[in-house]
Structures are given as structure tokens and as C-alpha cells.
Amino acid sequence: MPRSVGTMTWVPSRLPDQSGRTFVVTGGSGGIGYFTAEQLASTGAHIILASRDLRRVNAAMRSIRTIVPEASLEALKVDLSSLASVKVAGDILRGLDRLDGLILNAGVTAGKRARQESPDGNELTLATNFVGHFALTAKAWPALTRTPDSRVVGLGSLATVVVPFDMMDMQTRRNHTFFRAYGQSKHGMHAFILELDRRAREAGETTSAVLAHPGYAVDSLSPERPGISHASTPAKFGSALLLGAQGKNRGAASVVRALLDPEVVGGEYVGPAALTKGRPALHTPIASSASEEAGSAVWALAERWSATRFPVI
Numbered sequence: 001m002p003r004s005v006g007t008m009t010w011v012p013s014r015l016p017d018q019s020g021r022t023f024v025v026t027g028g029s030g031g032i033g034y035f036t037a038e039q040l041a042s043t044g045a046h047i048i049l050a051s052r053d054l055r056r057v058n059a060a061m062r063s064i065r066t067i068v069p070e071a072s073l074e075a076l077k078v079d080l081s082s083l084a085s086v087k088v089a090g091d092i093l094r095g096l097d098r099l100d101g102l103i104l105n106a107g108v109t110a111g112k113r114a115r116q117e118s119p120d121g122n123e124l125t126l127a128t129n130f131v132g133h134f135a136l137t138a139k140a141w142p143a144l145t146r147t148p149d150s151r152v153v154g155l156g157s158l159a160t161v162v163v164p165f166d167m168m169d170m171q172t173r174r175n176h177t178f179f180r181a182y183g184q185s186k187h188g189m190h191a192f193i194l195e196l197d198r199r200a201r202e203a204g205e206t207t208s209a210v211l212a213h214p215g216y217a218v219d220s221l222s223p224e225r226p227g228i229s230h231a232s233t234p235a236k237f238g239s240a241l242l243l244g245a246q247g248k249n250r251g252a253a254s255v256v257r258a259l260l261d262p263e264v265v266g267g268e269y270v271g272p273a274a275l276t277k278g279r280p281a282l283h284t285p286i287a288s289s290a291s292e293e294a295g296s297a298v299w300a301l302a303e304r305w306s307a308t309r310f311p312v313i
Contacts, residue, residue, distance in 0.1 A: 016260060019044035022098055023259070024140075026080065026133065027106025029056035032155070032214050034228050035252035036103060038064045041071035043260070050089060051106070052079040059227040080106055080132030081118040083306060090139020099143035101259050104133040104154045104189065108182070115176040122305050123171045125178065129185035134192055135306040142311070144207045153258045154193035156213040156269065156285060157186035158276070165288040167297055187289040188298055194285070195295025197266040199312040208266030211285055212258035214251025215272035222247035246277035254280040 023040050027033035028049030041047050041064050051057045057075040064071050078089035093099060107129040118127035137144075137152055144150045163183025169175060170184045190211060197209035221242065222229045229248065251272075257280040258270040264282075273281040288294065303309060 015039065015043045015256065017044055018100075018260070021045045021100040022048065022096065023101040023103065024048040024050055024076070024093060024099065025103045025105055026050045026078070026136070029053060029060040030228055031219075032217060032248050032252050032255065033103075033105040034060050034063070034225070035222070035249040036105060036255045037073075038067055038225075039249075039252055039256050040259075041068045041073065044070075044072075045100070046072040046074065048074045048076050048093075050076040050078045052077065052085070063225045063228050078132075078136070080136065081124060081128045083118075083120045083132070083135055083308075086132050086135045086306075087139065090136050093136070093140035094142055096143045098147040099140060100147050100150050102137060102140055102144060102150075102152045103255060103259060104137065104152065104193075105255065106133075107155065107185070111178040111181070113178065115172060115181070120305075120307075123173075123176075123181055125181040126170060126172075126185045126188065127305075129182070130188035130192065131302060131305050133189065134302040134310070135308045137196070138306070138308045138310040141207075145205050148206050150207045151259055151266075152193065152196060152207065152209040153212055153255060154189045154209065155186075155255065156190050156193075156211040156271075157182075158213060158215070158271075159183040160186050160190060160286045160289060163187070165286070165294070167294065167301075170298075170301065187286075187294075188302070190285050190289040191294045191298035192302060194267055194290050195292070195299050196312065198292065198295065201266065203312055205312075210258040210264055210266060211269040212255045212280075213269070213271040213283075214248070214254055215274075215278070216245045216276035217248040217251025218242065218245045219248060221245055222249055244274075244276040246272065250277065256280075 025037045028037040029051040061073045079085040116124040165187040172181045269285045272278040
């Protein structure tokens, strides 16, 4: 049973000092990832923004420095849909002296109706949102485990509530729609993160893994960041649709809490208290992809799809 949210204390406006620590945020050049990086930069930590587009990363770093002038930032190029690119980036992370946190945030959130494949033959959304992150974490694992009390945070999604988990068709070869592919990719992330935490504990590692989801987070309710996000006033019909929404900065707060709050333990799931919006609180992930059986099966599939042997027993 998950712990009561009432037992968790957290003041998001006063994040704990993280000087001397290093965090990586995939997809840190925009959206939830950008605001996650911005909030983490305010703690004094060194932030590595990983993205396939270095021009966008440079724009993000300029923006962060207007908010946090003393921010310690670094760019890392990685295309998560390409295992060759992931290997190069993963080898760089593997060589870091310390890696305190790896936030698996990047993801495809919109796509074409027709099924597409990555250069490695995986369905494109699954490859980007899940398989690439699995391989990147595997490559970075030695740096994580030599850093005491490091943490991996995987971005879950409410899509797992409405898209049934289909372990036999995660690649959506039989029945493809973008939203179904997106849902399968997030079920994969749920299963992976929870299984990673179980295996790390069994191996006696201090590295933990936590799930987080941002709720219904939209650009139109986010603070304006030139070149990154543009706040706008939605039309009357749009305003009704946004009643259950929040800005991406507030969505990022759940990710930051999952990473930094010492009261959050491995294997837990953090998201907005009101499900789609609100202060970060504990939730229960969907059971179909949270079970040990799902974790073991998805782990084996991910190793095959990524041609990567993860160094955790």
C-alpha cells in the first residue's frame, strides 16, 4: 500500500541545496524538461540538458540563465530514437565522476497516423519514449551506482489509465494509432522504472528509481520563456478544456519532488494531488504494468529491442 500523502512534507518554493551534485534531464530543451532543468538549476546543482537539437538546448540554457544567472549548465546531444546516438551519449555519462540523478523525460507526444519505425526497427514512439531511455540508463548505470544515493526518475503518464497495456503488441504492429503507441511506451516506462528499483535493491545498490507524472500540463498556462514557451490566453472554448490543467512549470514540480524529496522512496509514484493538477503527492501506478511479472517481461523485451544488456542482476 502506498504511504499517505499526508506524511510527505515539501516546500517547492524552497528547494534543498544540491551544490556539488550532477543531474541529467533528457528533453531539457523544452516543455516539462525545460522547467525541470530550470528548477533544478536553482539548487546549485550542475545540470546536463540532453537533447537531439543543440540549438534548442543553447536557447534553453540562455533562458535558464536569465532566471538563475549562476546556473551551472552543460549540453549533451542525444537522439533517443537512435541506439547509435544513445550509445555515444551513454558512454559520456558512464565516464562522469558522479551522476546523482537521471531524469528520463524526453518523449514524443504527438505523431503521424501511420506507424513509423526508428532506424533500429522499433516503433518510433516506443523507441523514443522508452527503448532509448532503457539503453541510456543501462549505459549510465556504472556512474549512477558509484554515486551514493543517486536516483533515476522516469516520466509516467495518465495515458496508462485509458490505454490498456498490451504486452503482446507493445510495438503496435497489429493495431496502431499514435495514442495507443504513446500509451504502450508509457506502460513500458512504468514497468521498467519499478523493475529497476526492485533489481537495484536486490543487488544492494543505493541507487533508487521513482516514477513521476506531470498531470495535464500545457504551454498556455506556463510562465513565458522567450524561445521556449509562450503563455497565451485560450479562447472561451479552450478555457473550459483547461479547467483541469496546469502550467508545465507546475507539472515539472512533481518530477523535481520525485528526484529530491528525501521522503520519497524508490518504487513510488509522484504526481499532482488532484491527478491532473495540484501540488506533488503520492499516487499508485496502474497495476497492469506495475506488477513484478510485467516488469520482468518488459525488461527482457527492452534488452532485445535495444540490443543492450543492463548491468543489474
